[in-house]
Amino acid sequence: MSTNLPNRRKENMQLLQAEFDQSRGFQQLPFSAGSLDGQTPISFGDKLSMAEFAAIGLGGEVGELLNGLKKVRRDLALKGIETPSGKYLQEEIADVYSYLLKLSNVLGYDLEIAYMEKVCLNMQRFPPLKAGSRPVLIVAGPPGCGKSSVTSGLLKTPGHVAYVENFSQNPFLMDAILRGESVFESQEWFIDQLRRFFEQPVNDKFLTVVDQAPLAIPFVYGRDFYASDKLTKRDYLSHLQSYYDLQEQLEGLASTVFTVYLSAEFETLINRCSTKGFVDREWLARIVERFELIRELSDVCIDTTNLSVDDVVLKVASLMTARG
Numbered sequence: 001m002s003t004n005l006p007n008r009r010k011e012n013m014q015l016l017q018a019e020f021d022q023s024r025g026f027q028q029l030p031f032s033a034g035s036l037d038g039q040t041p042i043s044f045g046d047k048l049s050m051a052e053f054a055a056i057g058l059g060g061e062v063g064e065l066l067n068g069l070k071k072v073r074r075d076l077a078l079k080g081i082e083t084p085s086g087k088y089l090q091e092e093i094a095d096v097y098s099y100l101l102k103l104s105n106v107l108g109y110d111l112e113i114a115y116m117e118k119v120c121l122n123m124q125r126f127p128p129l130k131a132g133s134r135p136v137l138i139v140a141g142p143p144g145c146g147k148s149s150v151t152s153g154l155l156k157t158p159g160h161v162a163y164v165e166n167f168s169q170n171p172f173l174m175d176a177i178l179r180g181e182s183v184f185e186s187q188e189w190f191i192d193q194l195r196r197f198f199e200q201p202v203n204d205k206f207l208t209v210v211d212q213a214p215l216a217i218p219f220v221y222g223r224d225f226y227a228s229d230k231l232t233k234r235d236y237l238s239h240l241q242s243y244y245d246l247q248e249q250l251e252g253l254a255s256t257v258f259t260v261y262l263s264a265e266f267e268t269l270i271n272r273c274s275t276k277g278f279v280d281r282e283w284l285a286r287i288v289e290r291f292e293l294i295r296e297l298s299d300v301c302i303d304t305t306n307l308s309v310d311d312v313v314l315k316v317a318s319l320m321t322a323r324g
Helices: 007-011 013-024 044-079 086-107 111-125 147-155 173-179 183-199 216-227 233-253 266-274 281-290 292-297 309-323
Strands: 134-140 160-163 207-211 254-263 300-303
Touching: 013 086, 013 111, 044 086, 086 111, 111 216, 111 233, 134 147, 134 233, 134 309, 147 160, 147 207, 147 309, 160 183, 173 183, 183 216, 183 233, 216 233, 216 281, 216 292, 233 254, 254 292, 254 309, 266 281, 281 292, 300 309
Parallel strands: 134 207, 134 254, 160 207, 254 300
Antiparallel strands: none
C-alpha cells in the first residue's frame, strides 16, 4: 500500500477502508460488484443485507481471535508456554477492526465519533472507584427552565457555593448560533468557565451547585452544531475530549453528584427565553429534544411550568436535605 496517502485518508480509517473495499469490489457484498451502482438511494433491504454480511464477517473474525486465544491457553496448560503468538493475535484484532469499519460505513455511522461519545456517556453511567470530598448538585435543563434562577436562589443558603452560567458573557455565542461562526471557541468558552470554577478552593463541607450539566455542552449544543455542519469533526472530537478532561476534574473533587433536571412546557420555555432577548422556535425545539438524554441520566425531574423560582428552590433544597 502506498505511503503517500492523502492526509484525509491517513486521518480517517473508515474512508481508507471504504476506498479499499471499493477498489476490490467488496463494498456491496453480498451483492456482486457494481450490481447496485446507480441505485440511489440504496434500498433499506439491500443496506440491511450489506450490514448483515459485515456483521457475519465481524463475528467470524471474533471467532478466529477467540480460537487464537484458546490455543494460547492450551499451550500454557499443556506446555507451560507463557508467550502468545503476538503477530497472529494482532492480525486477528486488525481483522475485527476492519469489519467494524465496514459495518460503520454500511450503516453510515462515524465510528470514531460514536466511540468517543460512548466513552463520555459511560463516565456518567459508571461512577469512578475513587471519589473526591465535595458533594455536588447539578441543576440541568433546557433554556428557559429556570436553572440559573434556581441556582442563584440556592446560593443564598449558607454553606453553598455555586457556578451560575451567564451566557451573555460568552463573546462568541451569538455569532455561533446566528451565523455559525466561532462555534468551537464558543463551546470551549463554556467548558473553560466550569474548569476555572472547579479549580477554586472550596470548603469540603459546602454543597457545590453547578448551573447546567457539563454533559449538555457537548451532547446537546455541540451535537447540534456538529449535526448542522457548523462544527467540524476534528473540532467536535476535540470538544468531546475537553469534556472528558472536565468530567475527570469534576470526579476528582466530587464525593457525590446529584442531578436535578428542570423542565417546562415548550411555550413556557419560549416565553421565558423571549425575556432574555433571544427566541428561535426551531432551534429551541431541537435543543429540548436533545436534552432528553440529560433527563434520562438525571436523578430527579421537576416541572417548573407553574412554579415560582422560590417554590423550585424549596423543592430542590428539601431533596438535598433528605439526602443528608
